[in-house]
Amino acid sequence: MSAEKKIRVGITHGDINGIGYEIILKTLSEPMIAELCTPVLYGSSRIATYYRKGMGIEQVPFKLIKGAEDIVTGQNNLIEVLSDDIKVAPGEESKEAGMAAYISLNRAVNDLKNGMIDVLVTAPINKNAIQNENFNFAGHTEYLASEFGDGDKPLMILFNDAIKVALVTTHLPISEVAQAITKERVIEKLQILNDTLRQDFGLTRPRIAVLSLNPHAGENGLLGKEEENIIIPAIKAAEDQKIMCFGPFASDGFFGSEQYKHFDAVLAMYHDQGLAPFKTIAMQSGVNFTAGLKYIRTSPDHGTGFDIAGKNEASEESLREAIYKAIDLYRNRVRSQEAYSNPLRKQYYDKSNDNVVLDLTKDDDDNE
Amino acid sequence: MSAEKKIRVGITHGDINGIGYEIILKTLSEPMIAELCTPVLYGSSRIATYYRKGMGIEQVPFKLIKGAEDIVTGQNNLIEVLSDDIKVAPGEESKEAGMAAYISLNRAVNDLKNGMIDVLVTAPINKNAIQNENFNFAGHTEYLASEFGDGDKPLMILFNDAIKVALVTTHLPISEVAQAITKERVIEKLQILNDTLRQDFGLTRPRIAVLSLNPHAGENGLLGKEEENIIIPAIKAAEDQKIMCFGPFASDGFFGSEQYKHFDAVLAMYHDQGLAPFKTIAMQSGVNFTAGLKYIRTSPDHGTGFDIAGKNEASEESLREAIYKAIDLYRNRVRSQEAYSNPLRKQYYDKSNDNVVLDLTKDDDDNE
Numbered sequence: 161m162s163a164e165k166k167i168r169v170g171i172t173h174g175d176i177n178g179i180g181y182e183i184i185l186k187t188l189s190e191p192m193i194a195e196l197c198t199p200v201l202y203g204s205s206r207i208a209t210y211y212r213k214g215m216g217i218e219q220v221p222f223k224l225i226k227g228a229e230d231i232v233t234g235q236n237n238l239i240e241v242l243s244d245d246i247k248v249a250p251g252e253e254s255k256e257a258g259m260a261a262y263i264s265l266n267r268a269v270n271d272l273k274n275g276m277i278d279v280l281v282t283a284p285i286n287k288n289a290i291q292n293e294n295f296n297f298a299g300h301t302e303y304l305a306s307e308f309g310d311g312d313k314p315l316m317i318l319f320n321d322a323i324k325v326a327l328v329t330t331h332l333p334i335s336e337v338a339q340a341i342t343k344e345r346v347i348e349k350l351q352i353l354n355d356t357l358r359q360d361f362g363l364t365r366p367r368i369a370v371l372s373l374n375p376h377a378g379e380n381g382l383l384g385k386e387e388e389n390i391i392i393p394a395i396k397a398a399e400d401q402k403i404m405c406f407g408p409f410a411s412d413g414f415f416g417s418e419q420y421k422h423f424d425a426v427l428a429m430y431h432d433q434g435l436a437p438f439k440t441i442a443m444q445s446g447v448n449f450t451a452g453l454k455y456i457r458t459s460p461d462h463g464t465g466f467d468i469a470g471k472n473e474a475s476e477e478s479l480r481e482a483i484y485k486a487i488d489l490y491r492n493r494v495r496s497q498e499a500y501s502n503p504l505r506k507q508y509y510d511k512s513n514d515n516v517v518l519d520l521t522k523d524d525d526d527n528e
Numbered sequence: 529m530s531a532e533k534k535i536r537v538g539i540t541h542g543d544i545n546g547i548g549y550e551i552i553l554k555t556l557s558e559p560m561i562a563e564l565c566t567p568v569l570y571g572s573s574r575i576a577t578y579y580r581k582g583m584g585i586e587q588v589p590f591k592l593i594k595g596a597e598d599i600v601t602g603q604n605n606l607i608e609v610l611s612d613d614i615k616v617a618p619g620e621e622s623k624e625a626g627m628a629a630y631i632s633l634n635r636a637v638n639d640l641k642n643g644m645i646d647v648l649v650t651a652p653i654n655k656n657a658i659q660n661e662n663f664n665f666a667g668h669t670e671y672l673a674s675e676f677g678d679g680d681k682p683l684m685i686l687f688n689d690a691i692k693v694a695l696v697t698t699h700l701p702i703s704e705v706a707q708a709i710t711k712e713r714v715i716e717k718l719q720i721l722n723d724t725l726r727q728d729f730g731l732t733r734p735r736i737a738v739l740s741l742n743p744h745a746g747e748n749g750l751l752g753k754e755e756e757n758i759i760i761p762a763i764k765a766a767e768d769q770k771i772m773c774f775g776p777f778a779s780d781g782f783f784g785s786e787q788y789k790h791f792d793a794v795l796a797m798y799h800d801q802g803l804a805p806f807k808t809i810a811m812q813s814g815v816n817f818t819a820g821l822k823y824i825r826t827s828p829d830h831g832t833g834f835d836i837a838g839k840n841e842a843s844e845e846s847l848r849e850a851i852y853k854a855i856d857l858y859r860n861r862v863r864s865q866e867a868y869s870n871p872l873r874k875q876y877y878d879k880s881n882d883n884v885v886l887d888l889t890k891d892d893d894d895n896e
Contacts, residue, residue: 253748287747298751333742333752334798335706374701375799376831379655380621383666384701411800413830416807416814430702431743432779437804439784446784462781463744 166198166233167278167487170268173203174283175290177249177257178464179474181211184283186476187483188236189220197487200228200237200277202264208238210248215472228276241267250470258289266294269307272455279486280304280457283479284464287331298331300459301450308453315352315451317425318435318461320442320481324361324425325434326353326451337430341373341386346394349427354403356451357424359496360489369414369423370395370407371433377410391429411437435461444477447485456489458482534566534601535646535855538636541571542651543658545617545625546832547842549579552651554844555851556604557588565855568596568605568645570632576606578616583840596644609635618838626657634662637675640823647824647854648672651847652832655699666699668827669818676821683720683819685793686803686829688810688849692729692793693802694721694819705798709741709754714762717795722771724819725792727864728857737782737791738763738775739801745778759797779805803829812845815853824857826850 174180185208188199201208205224212219222238231237241263246256265285271277282300297303305314317326328349329340350368357366370391374384381388391408398405409419411428415437420426428434439446439461446461460478468474542548553576556567569576573592580587590606599605609631614624633653639645650668665671673682685694696717697708718736725734738759742752749756759776766773777787779796783805788794796802807814807829814829828846836842 287744287750331743331747331751333706333746333754334702335752335754338701338703375699375803376655378701379699382655383699384703386701386703410831412803412807415804416811416830418811432801433804435743435780436783436801437808439780440805440808443784443786462784 166196167490168198168200168231168276169483169486170271170277170280171199171201171203171483172261172264172268172280172282173201173207174261174264175257175286175464176204176207176246176260177252177254178284178286178466178469180283180464181208182215182217182470182472182474183460183476183479184208185212185217185220186474187480188222189218190480193480193483194234194236197483198231198233198235198237199483200231200239200268200271202239202241202268204240204242204246204260205238207242207246207248211470214250214470217472228271228274231276239267251466253286253289253466255289255292258286259292261285261290262292262295265300265303269304273308278456279490280455281479281482281486282457282459284460284462286464286466300457301330304450304453304455304457308455310454312453313348313352314453315349315356317353317356317449317451318438318442318446319425319449319485320445320447323420323438323441324357325438326425326427327429327431327434328427329430331431334430338373338384338386341390341429343390343394343397346370346391346427347397350394350398350403350405351401352452353425353427354398354405360449360451360456360493361424362492362496363424365404366424367422368403368405369409369420369426370405371411371414371426371428372408373429375410375412377408415441444475445481446478447482449485449489456486456493458486458489534564535858536566536568536599536644537851537854538639538645538648539567539569539571539851540629540632540636540648540650541569541575542629542632543625543654543832544572544575544614544628545620545622545657546652546654546834546837548651548832549576550583550585550838550840550842551828551844551847552576553580553585553588554842555848556590557586558848561848561851562602562604565851566599566601566603566605567851568599568607568636568639570607570609570636572608572610572614572628573606575610575614575616575628579838582618582838585840596639596642599644607635619834621654621657621834623657623660626654627660629653629658630660630663633668633671637672641676647826647858649847649850649854650825650827652828652830654832654834668825669698672818672821672823672825676823678822680821681716681720682821683717683724685721685724685817685819686806686810686814687793687817687853688813688815691788691806691809692725693806694793694795695797695799695802696795697798699799702798706741706752706754709758709797711758711762711765714738714759714795715765718762718766718771718773719769720820721793721795722766722773728817728819728824728861729792730860730864731792733772734792735790736771736773737777737788737794738773739779739782739794739796740776741797743778743780745776783809812843813849814846815850817853817857824854824861826854826857 373386378384378387741754746752746755
């Protein structure tokens with residue numbers, strides 16, 4: 161990657177009846193964004209105009225283009241993805257709006273795969289409205305894992321500058337959470353988390369805190385056996401793979417006593433356990449990152465906001481942060497790949513003994 | 529209650545290998561406490577001395593007494609409840625320490641029932657160590673509900689001056705949570721919560737927010753059916769009983785956007801969902817209150833702290849708040865009972881019409 165080249169940030173419009181256009185327009189109205197990167201909105205100029213006028217917000221300069229081959233560096237690009245007129249009804253769930261969200265996402269994903277854009281930032285979708293014969297997933301994360309293929313497993317991470325929270329299970333009813341927590345899955349998520357912390361966040365020896373599944377960390381089996389039978393063995397197995405992980409911690413005490421400040425990331429067992437305290441801490445600044453996949457994808461950490469859609473009340477802070485963080489993550493990953501693409505042979509490394517002399521004649525197969 | 533009489537606050541020592549004595553000694557070393565109320569510690573002067581010397585904290589004046597009949601107003605009282613020497617091992621789980629916790633709790637509960645003390649403040653127990661033939665409960669809350677009898681159902685509330693969070697289910701493994709959420713139970717907890725907000729917190733028309741069970745409030749059934757089948761019907765039924773309740777809200781967005789500030793209390797479906805964000809907000813100042821029972825019982829919102837026991841690192845803030853809040857709750861309840869003990873006949877009340885004349889000849893059976 162040349163230092164001069166601006167990163168092309170694909171942006172989907174999400175559900176067109178939600179706050180997507182509002183936060184996109186507010187974000188891209190700042191000239192700084194198109195100086196920092198090349199934004200490419202997969203959307204509709206007519207819908208953008210509809211929201212802009214309805215909310216009385218200022219005009220945003222867009223270069224209207226037909227496809228990614230026409231992208232202009234240093235400007236806001238808008239690829240028209242909707243051919244027909246579509247009814248916009250702020251705050252209403254509709255199949256039409258869901259289909260418009262899908263078309264935008266599908267086009268952006270194809271361009272990502274073809275190398276026409278570098279990273280993907282998605283505006284929120286309505287998980288019901290978007291369901292169609294091509295989209296039968298609980299959310300973006302699951303869809304992207306399927307699209308990007310290669311068998312890579314996704315890991316949902318919410319983060320800001322103060323805290324990173326990853327989830328073992330994501331969009332699952334509570335009744336299905338306990339049975340979805342397996343030793344293999346916890347280990348797998350720890351591996352992905354460790355890898356992304358090193359590769360995408362640039363941390364050399366990340367420290368990971370693992371939360372318990374049950375209240376009071378199971379209280380030695382009195383309030384659930386999964387800690388003893390699954391989580392503790394998973395932590396030990398991950399430690400054997402040189403992953404620095406600790407726990408399991410009871411989530412209420414862990415967040416209440418600010419223990420999260422002593423770790424680089426937190427692995428929570430399920431959605432609300434991780435995200436309720438995360439959002440309490442992060443407020444508007446949280447960003448959702450789908451780690452573990454071939455491409456960088458971020459999104460704001462909130463939903464479609466149907467209750468405030470079209471009212472000019474939404475904060476664009478999380479979307480703006482999602483763009484900034486996508487750029488950071490992409491740069492870190494490229495740097496990491498360049499750094500490790502042609503490695504020196506690994507030299508002697510041991511953390512506990514310092515009385516051993518370096519032996520460069522020895523073979524070393526450990527590709528840590 | 530005479531205005532002059534000081535409220536007698538029974539304090540249990542909890543697990544003697546935890547931070548109980550440390551936070552009790554630190555709290556009672558402030559002369560202000562014994563000016564405000566009459567503290568009665570159910571404990572051991574020898575163990576108190578052991579911790580005081582070990583941690584190098586200042587001597588706390590205690591009036592050593594044999595039983596509650598000897599309580600001295602305006603002083604720190606210590607009822608010696610342990611006859612034998614007991615081994616103290618800070619940070620260790622032991623049956624001996626659990627039995628000592630039980631003896632303290634049992635004595636205090638008996639005195640509460642006999643009217644010798646007015647309120648109960650409990651130091652943390654280890655839920656494993658305390659189990660014995662007389663104590664087979666998941667925690668204080670469940671034990672007290674059984675002891676105070678009358679069929680009253682307890683409601684666990686965590687609160688500070690900014691937020692109150694009540695729980696539908698408490699000390700339950702996650703695998704058992706979904707099946708424990710029933711319409712009847714949600715309605716029952718809403719009733720108890722509404723009653724305690726009016727009676728013990730002095731709120732005339734409390735507004736209650738109800739959280740969803742599943743992530744994203746079930747996303748219209750895509751992520752779980754309990755919202756549609758159980759929680760929404762329960763909210764409607766409670767509304768029919770003139771309880772002002774709203775929701776269900778997805779917990780992450782609810783706390784992240786600070787919606788809790790618009791409500792007098794939050795009803796969470798399970799332990800970590802309510803307590804992780806609560807403790808993130810409340811930090812050290814949270815107090816646990818067992819509502820719905822005949823007597824007022826509060827406790828600090830943390831555990832035994834075995835990892836820091838005997839190290840003089842524990843904060844006494846939550847215990848001190850637990851004492852203050854127990855006094856407030858007791859006063860509110862007494863005031864409420866006096867106010868409603870001999871009521872005027874209820875007069876005309878309607879919230880929507882103001883064109884109706886008062887008809888004092890009409891019977892009114894609605895004992896709201």
